[in-house]
Every structure is written in structure tokens, then in C-alpha cells.
Amino acid sequence: MRKVRTIPVGRAEAVRWGLSNGAPIALGYLPVAITFGILGRQAGLSVAEVTGMSAWVYAGASQFLAVKMIASGVGLFEIVLATFILNFRHFLMSTVLARKIEGSKPKAAALSYWVTDETFVVASVHAGPESISVLSFFIMALMAYLAWLTGSFVGGMFADLIPVRIVDGMGIGLYALFIALLIPSARRHWQFALVAAASALTAWGLSRLAPGLSEGWALIAATLGVSALGTLLPDAETDE
């Protein structure tokens, strides 16, 4: 197997990569976390519980779902099960990242706690075919985590003062992040564009055809199925 280069090369460069790639995630997380803090308080949680959930669980979609379920009086076991299903995609993302992050294995394993949709796509797509260093991932993911905690605390603390509809709409930032990551790769390799488009349509189709299917399973099925079919396409020459 060809040995892939690790970016960035030096230590200072690794830190800079982490900072510049962590910034858009942190920026995208802040309003979403603030919204979570507000909704958590509205569901009857305390500021400590809201911040604690962000610190321990650290899984956006699952936290929103849990808060909604708490508010409607759903039992503990069902919430934990729903969280497991919605978050199981991170198992697949970690599988990719475990092979992508270069350096100390125990350190990388410790950082697995910080694998999210956003840290995953930035590390895997933005770095392209190259590996990324543990340090780069650490800095990037630390910024994301701190933004998530800060936002949750602020949202919980000032739940009565912040107009939730306005901050909620700022959640568009994360979609802009995904789109900004996808466009350059899609322009370089039509295979990537096709796979992304087919997966989006499949996820949409599944949500229409099988409304009973949870969001978590729809995402996993679309992503795994379409990327498997994509292996039939001619190779994207990723090492340019």
C-alpha cells in the first residue's frame, strides 16, 4: 500500500491547521448550542443539567431529541435507545477516522469522544487523501467542544432573554460548512459529486417512503448503501 503523506508536517503547522479548521465548526456550533440550552431549559432542565448533557453526551442531534422526549415525558430507556440509534453513524465515522489520524493510537482513541458529524467531515474531506496528525485533530476538536459547551451554558443561562427563533435560524451555519466542504471536492472528482447527490436523494427518498424509519437509520442506510454502490465507479485519483 502506498504511504500517504501526513498533513500538516511541522508542529506549528499542525496547530495552525487545527485552529483554522476548528474555527468554522466552532462558529457553526455556537448558535446551535445556544438553541439547545434554551430548549433544554424550556423542557425543565437546570443550567447545570443542560451544560452537563453537552459535556457528557456531546451529540447535537441526540441532545435535541432527548430534550424533546424529556419534555413529552418519555421514559429513560427509550431515550437512551433513540440516542444509540441516532448516534450509531459515529461508529462508521470513527472507523474512517481511526485510519486517517496519524500518530499515537492511545491519544487518538482518547479523542474519539470528540468525533461528531462536523469534526468527521472536516477531517476526512478537507484533508483530502492525506492523513492528519493527532495534534491537528485535537486542536480542531477542542475548539468545537468548547464552543458546544459555551453555547449550551449561555443558552441555558439566558434562556429567557435570547429570541430562540433567531438563534435557531443561525443553525444554517453548519449546513454552509457541509456545502463549503463538498463543493471543492465535487468539482475535482465527479465521482464524489455523484455519490453525495445520490446519497442525499436516497436519504430524502427514505424519509418520504418510510416515515417510520428513524432519522438515524435513514442516514446510515443512505450513506452506506450509496458509498458501497460508488465502489463500482471508476477510481477517483485522489493523490494529485
Place this chain on the structure above:
Amino acid sequence: MIWLLLAGMFLVTYIPRLIPFLFASQLTLPPWVQKWLKLFPYAALGALIFPGILGAVPGRPALAAGAGILAAVCALFIRNITVIVVLAIAAVLLFQGLGIPL
């Protein structure tokens, strides 16, 4: 009770994230699996963007889609992702602030 729930949620979110790091990096995978894993992030991106984006701005799917298209167009010219994130948020705030019914 809430803290017990958090402990449960912690376990079911952390364990699936951790396990691949303990095993997957040592495995030698056949080429087609490697190709599969290489395409996986792009498929994930597609499914994460759509249809979720339509619900990004509460009650205003057209505005959310418009901001998404703006981000896509900007991404053709701007390489800095932070700038694109800021532009998309600013566009939504502007339309909400001005009360433009998109």
C-alpha cells in the same frame, strides 16, 4: 434521574465512537473496502445536507435552501470555510431582520 439519563446517553454515544479506534486502525482491509471507506465521507456529506437543510430555519424552507445555494455559489470562489459560514448566517439574519418573506 436526569443524571442517570446522561450516564446512559454518555455510554451509548461514546462506546460506538471509541470501538473503531481500538481495532480498525490495525486491520488490513481489502481494496474494495478501502474504496468504500474513501467514498463514505462524501455520501455522509450529501445525506447530512439534504433534506435536513430544509428545516434549518424554522418554518422557512425556501430561505434555508436559498442560504444553502448562496453557500454553494460562494464556495466556488472562496476557499475560506469560516467566511462562507458567516455569509450564510448573515444572509439568514438579514432576511429574518428585514422580514422578507422568502
